[in-house]
Amino acid sequence: MTTVRDHDVDDAARLRTAMVDELRGDPITSDAVAKAMATVPRHLFAPEASLDEAYESNTTVPVKRNSDGLTLSSLSAAHLQATMLEQADIRFGMRVLEIGTMGYNAALLQELVGPTGHVTSVDIDPDIVERARTYLAHAGYDRVDVVCADAEYGVPAGAPYDRIIVTVESPDIPPAWLKQLTGDGRIVAPLRMKGVTRSIAFDRDGAGLVSRSYRLCHFVPMQGDGAHDRQRLKLDTGVYLTIEDFKPTFDVTALQQALQSPPMEDWPGAAFDLPDELELYLLTSSPQMALLHASQERIDEGLLAASTRLGVPALIGDDGSFAYRIKRQRQDSDDDFECGVIAHGPAAEDVAAQYGQLLRRWAEHFRRRDAASIRYLPAQAATPPEPGAVLPKRHGSVVVSWPQNSGTPGGDPA
Known part of the structure; x- marks a missing residue:
């Protein structure tokens, strides 16, 4: 060199x-x-x-x-x-x-x-x-x-x-x-x-x-x-959930069984845009959300979709059923993309519908930069002043809320 x-x-x-x-x-x-x-x-x-x-x-x-x-x-x-x-x-x-x-x-x-x-x-x-x-x-x-x-x-x-x-x-x-x-x-x-x-x-x-x-x-x-050790919940070889900032109550056995069940696919009609903003919204909009990761080998085998390679927010149901986001190009556009949902498990239709509702809500109300309000509260501070996802930390907590904007949604192309 x-x-x-x-x-x-x-x-x-x-x-x-x-x-x-x-x-x-x-x-x-x-x-x-x-x-x-x-x-x-x-x-x-x-x-x-x-x-x-x-x-x-x-x-x-x-x-x-x-x-x-x-x-x-x-x-x-x-x-x-x-x-x-x-x-x-x-x-x-x-x-x-x-x-x-x-x-x-x-x-x-x-x-x-x-x-x-x-x-x-x-x-x-x-x-x-x-x-x-x-x-x-x-x-x-x-x-x-x-x-x-x-x-x-x-x-x-x-x-x-x-x-x-x-x-x-x-x-x-x-x-x-x-x-x-x-x-x-x-x-x-x-x-x-x-x-x-x-x-x-x-x-x-x-x-x-x-x-x-x-x-x-x-x-x-x-x-x-x-320093903080990254916490993972293994579901299978090359497949895991990141479970930081909350104590999971997930049924691992049920999740493992759901993972092996045939997937269902749904397209709720939500735009795919600003993926980093969408990712943060999904992860902080439900305590049942966690990042789902899969190795390239498991993706190539067809176990999970390509969106899981770098981690994708997954919604976990009470019975171990789970859903996560995928995307595709819109049929009527060369540039625009839309979000879809893949779901596994006995309640796949239910978790897919819940996930699709979150995707539509983001696309309608929060599809812009800096849509979230993020507060840090030290341990001695009072109760969070507003509703939001409360993420516990060693020295305090992070509160992420999403004030609704009545303006026209829009953002940079993904």
Whole structure:
């Protein structure tokens, strides 16, 4: 692989400009983020990648893996970093805490806060901390404080912070982050909920937090005291349910029997659009929803449909019958798609009808970006202030509600 050492500064500047031009409009909407990304030499923080790879907007650069090949640390894709920086709305003079360091994003933050602001970046891995310090100094950003510590407890020495931006997947919002946030501060965190992750911009709201925006994202898992084991319920070889954030009462034997029963298919007439929004709606609209996964081998055998390969929300009935979403192109359109339902088990028709009703309701009322309201309530907070899916966490709970919009539904093409 050709490394950056084989290229000159002009090539890097050209690619950096092209990257920013590509990201302009979506996700970059501010001049401040555009200027920061056009200034910081991203390639200096990714010597493992070629110059072209370093500036590909959707490319993640793995930096460290464990013995099983799982990525422990990586340089996130520029598209995702720009998305979170826009969510954070960072301004000159702010104090910012970055949780999870790789150097590059901290340099962007330093550009955004300017000479009167301050950036603290924390990571639990001493190798990653040393790497970040080295590359930040080489790139001229030695004002960033890079701290080796468990981010579950924040960095009290630099508090309070106007912004806390988290660049690792977080199963919860630790009390230390709330304590170290200013009264009008914002936390941008990739919060894991029922097996999926969304980058959520949270503002203060009484004792807790309320979302201002959320976006689809993928990050390496949190390490240290804030780590969380992913919970799975095996139904068959290569088939399982993700059962995080709730205590399942599912009849496993009945589910296994239903899995082997002939499937039924239904098409309720609901549009397929904005799949990440639809996924979040389905998972938080019923306590009987869980992510259903199947390996490619089991899909190729015809046991389950292709939508299960990356996980699809499944509605579980009391008798073990279950239903999940599929899609197909509309017969009268070359571009539009519609949602369908596959159901298994003795009550397949009933669970398929319930699932179809949820699909139609989403398409009619919630088919848009940021349709949900997501609140975080620390453990000491009062009862949730409004109806919604309550997802229990170690330090508190997440409440996801879907305020109905009377406007015309619509969204970006899927």
